[in-house]
Amino acid sequence: MNRKKKFMQKRYTKNLWNMFILPTISILPTFALQSCGDNNSNIDNEKYYTSIKLKNNVNLASLTKDDFIFENLDAKYEIVDFSAKYDDTNKKITIEFKIRGQISQKILKTVVEIIPYANPNKQNIIYDATNNYYASAQGLRGMLLFEELYKLQKSKTSGVGSYTDLYKTYETAFVDKYFEKNNTVLDVYSENPYGQDPYEFKFGEYDGKGGHARDNRLKGKEGWMYNREHMIPQSWFNDDQRIRCDAHFVWPTDKMVNQWRSNNPHYEITNGKTSQNGTKWNSSYCEPIDYFKGDIARAYFYFQLTYNNKGLSNNGSYVFKNVFPFFQENFLKTYQKWANNDSVDIIEIDRNNAIAKAQGGIRNPFIDYPNLPSLIWGNGTETFQNLGVAKTIK
Incomplete structure (x- = not known):
């Protein structure tokens, strides 16, 4: 195409x-x-x-x-x-x-x-006002808003399934209905939003029981197979079994790019190696392409709001900390910038709804409410207004 x-x-x-x-x-x-x-x-x-x-x-x-x-x-x-x-x-x-x-x-x-200049990132989110998921957060901001949403999220984590369930969840939550529209895996490490993808994974071409390689001639190279990429590495939370199975931050990605990224945080880099879709990494960080930076920033926000440093290891403390705002300053500023520059789109809304359906209702609040970072960590006076849950974009 x-x-x-x-x-x-x-x-x-x-x-x-x-x-x-x-x-x-x-x-x-x-x-x-x-x-x-x-x-x-x-x-x-x-x-x-x-x-x-x-x-x-x-x-x-x-x-x-x-x-x-x-x-x-x-x-x-x-x-x-x-x-x-x-x-x-x-x-x-x-x-x-x-x-x-x-x-x-x-x-x-x-x-x-x-x-x-009309900002291309400004979208009109359509809400389902009959859903009262966020009703208890009405009128709050800052640390009080964070604490209330954390209680809400904590009460929903029991719906997160098993590690094996992730591959099934991906079949509804990470489907390319937007670019090639061919129902392949939507992988942030291989998708090219502006042209032809370097390669594509069909569902089932994954690493693990029940899966198979896309092409064994590519063993050890990009395009070989996909696996489960923890955007927040398991070593950061000491491999907690419930946390490691949450599809809101465990995504299907190219196995080798996942491996090359290692356990490093997502951040901006100037020098490093580059994958076929433009994802960059070095020995310290991994930088996604611009198109998906907001998606990944909102995954980090979700993780902190939902698990709030549960099982936090020394590796995790490089990005997170145990006192409000719960992020190290440089990472918080970078992720806020990514979220502002890459606004919520229909891909994220569809993904949020599909994962919520698969995981007992738990949602990513930062997708439903793109202004949450400023309400929680900003210096303004605006408070949270409950509109329901995001269902589409106009």
Whole structure:
């Protein structure tokens, strides 16, 4: 499936903002190759207008060319001298770039555009108001809100199943109905949200009793099989048997990327190795691709809110601590940033509902209420307002 088709199919996933920088009607007659004098080319009337898509989950404070996807630009042309700056006051992005002929190396056009910016991550969550899961938290904030939600979550953990049950839960909670839409395993370590996946796992191609390899020729390499990845490593909570079986933070992922990640926390890195979908790791940390950073941050938040350092080991204390806010400052700030930049989408809402159904009703509150991090750890005065549970996105 080509990249353009794949983007058009993502109706309900994280939105991309389309910006048509050079309108086709005005550009084509004026800026054909012949008229621009790129005489080294033997193609007449070639198009070099382009459209740009802004990726989701970008850092607006430091936009780069890599934050955008360029479409409809012939391979004989390239974008150079690109810059983009976000004006938060006026909610606009100023974009400047040049189009250069690959053969002649001549600058054919300089483009400067100021574009109104509609945040692609802002979504309208639709709630089931008849569900009173969060009723007891009404009107609370800060540590009081955390404590009340912890009591609520603790009372629901009895519904978490066995370690074997996880593979069954994955068949409803981690299904690719959003990108390729082919009902394969949705794996955050191998999914490419912007193009063709490097490989895909069918359900059953897992490590363990009842499973089998996807391709034994790939033994020890990516694409071999998937297994159960504890986003919060088992060694951090001393392998507590009930905790280790919770699908809200134990996800199906490529076995080898899971192994290479080891027991290291998810965090930002500058140097390291990279998986085929762009996940990075080194000897200290693992950094997921931007598209799934919010998902993983909310898994960490869920773990702390639900288990609150139960069985916390020395390894776990590198990220967590035993007093409010229960996270080491640098990790809390990073996960809050990830959650803000990568907002809740239909994938997470569907996953939350499927896991709740499989695990006796226990939910991830940070998916139902994306503003929870600011209500718990922020400095404002806003309090929790019970709307029910999230059922979809409009």
